[in-house]
Amino acid sequence: ASATEKRRWTLNDFDIGKPLGRGKFGHVYLAREKRSNHIVALKVLFKSQLQQSQVEHQLRREVEIQSHLRHPNILRLYGYFYDQKRVYLILEYAAKGELYKELQKCKYFSERRAATYVASLARALIYCHGKHVIHRDIKPENLLIGAQGELKIADFGWSVHTFNRRRTMCGTLDYLPPEMVESVEHDASVDIWSLGVLCYEFLYGVPPFEAKEHSDTYRRIVQVDLKFPPKPIVSSAAKDLISQMLVKDSSHRLPLHKLLEHPWIVQNADPSG
Ligand SMILES: O=C(O)c1cc(-c2cccc(F)c2)nc2ccccc12
Numbered sequence: 001a002s003a004t005e006k007r008r009w010t011l012n013d014f015d016i017g018k019p020l021g022r023g024k025f026g027h028v029y030l031a032r033e034k035r036s037n038h039i040v041a042l043k044v045l046f047k048s049q050l051q052q053s054q055v056e057h058q059l060r061r062e063v064e065i066q067s068h069l070r071h072p073n074i075l076r077l078y079g080y081f082y083d084q085k086r087v088y089l090i091l092e093y094a095a096k097g098e099l100y101k102e103l104q105k106c107k108y109f110s111e112r113r114a115a116t117y118v119a120s121l122a123r124a125l126i127y128c129h130g131k132h133v134i135h136r137d138i139k140p141e142n143l144l145i146g147a148q149g150e151l152k153i154a155d156f157g158w159s160v161h162t163f164n165r166r167r168t169m170c171g172t173l174d175y176l177p178p179e180m181v182e183s184v185e186h187d188a189s190v191d192i193w194s195l196g197v198l199c200y201e202f203l204y205g206v207p208p209f210e211a212k213e214h215s216d217t218y219r220r221i222v223q224v225d226l227k228f229p230p231k232p233i234v235s236s237a238a239k240d241l242i243s244q245m246l247v248k249d250s251s252h253r254l255p256l257h258k259l260l261e262h263p264w265i266v267q268n269a270d271p272s273g
């Protein structure tokens with residue numbers, strides 16, 4: 001049987017290593033599965049916290065979705081188990097860590113690096129949409145970097161159909177498309193919008209509709225108040241792609257398969273992704 005296939009896991013199956021980070025509901029640790037020596041990331045969530053925030057059903061559903069997705073640019077969920085106080089998620093270990101830290105360090109990315117990331121995310125989203133999974137939470141905090149520098153979508157904010165109002169209350173609005181900030185029904189094209197926001201942030205170092213107050217960000221999103229600063233210098237091909245994704249009418253956003261044929265992606269993205 002493969003090292004990480006469906007089994008009844010317990011904490012004794014793992015040697016626990018250094019903490020990799022902390023989230024709202026608990027910590028993530030480096031861990032090694034004893035039988036296979038397979039290195040994983042073990043996410044430890046406190047049941048009390050999950051109950052307080054009333055997210056246990058969302059977590060179950062997202063774990064269900066995540067465990068069935070298989071794509072090089074989507075972080076694997078190998079399994080889960082729980083004890084009296086905690087829920088443990090057995091996750092793929094992304095050796096080069098969090099993308100948002102890399103973006104903070106570099107300030108912004110080269111056009112080749114940005115295009116390579118955007119193309120790999122587009123392929124991952126085409127895969128998800130093909131399985132009727134809408135991500136809805138594409139932002140730097142939810143992206144990790146694998147050992148070969150490849151991007152991995154790492155968030156459990158996945159959901160198939162429900163719209164979690166609470167999420168928009170506490171999370172940043174920056175990445176939400178008009179139809180979500182206006183709380184009208186939405187479809188897979190919300191991910192095209194968020195990918196456009198991400199592409200802008202990769203190239204300029206800040207998201208396009210950033211403002212001091214939530215209310216100003218809200219207004220800039222619904223008005224699609226898109227401006228390209230003079231610095232850093234960005235090619236018109238990149239601006240053209242972003243302008244075709246950040247379109248208010250969701251049915252007029254550039255479809256993801258067309259994105260992969262856009263000149264800026266074809267000329268700049270590293271095919272290996
Ligand atoms: O005590 C439980 O049965 C329990 C199970 C799970 C759970 C079960 C499968 C997958 C998953 F992600 C989480 N989550 C919880 C969250 C709060 C309190 C209790 C639980």
Ligand SMILES: [Mg+2]
Nearest residue numbers: 137142155157
């Ligand atoms: Mg998240």
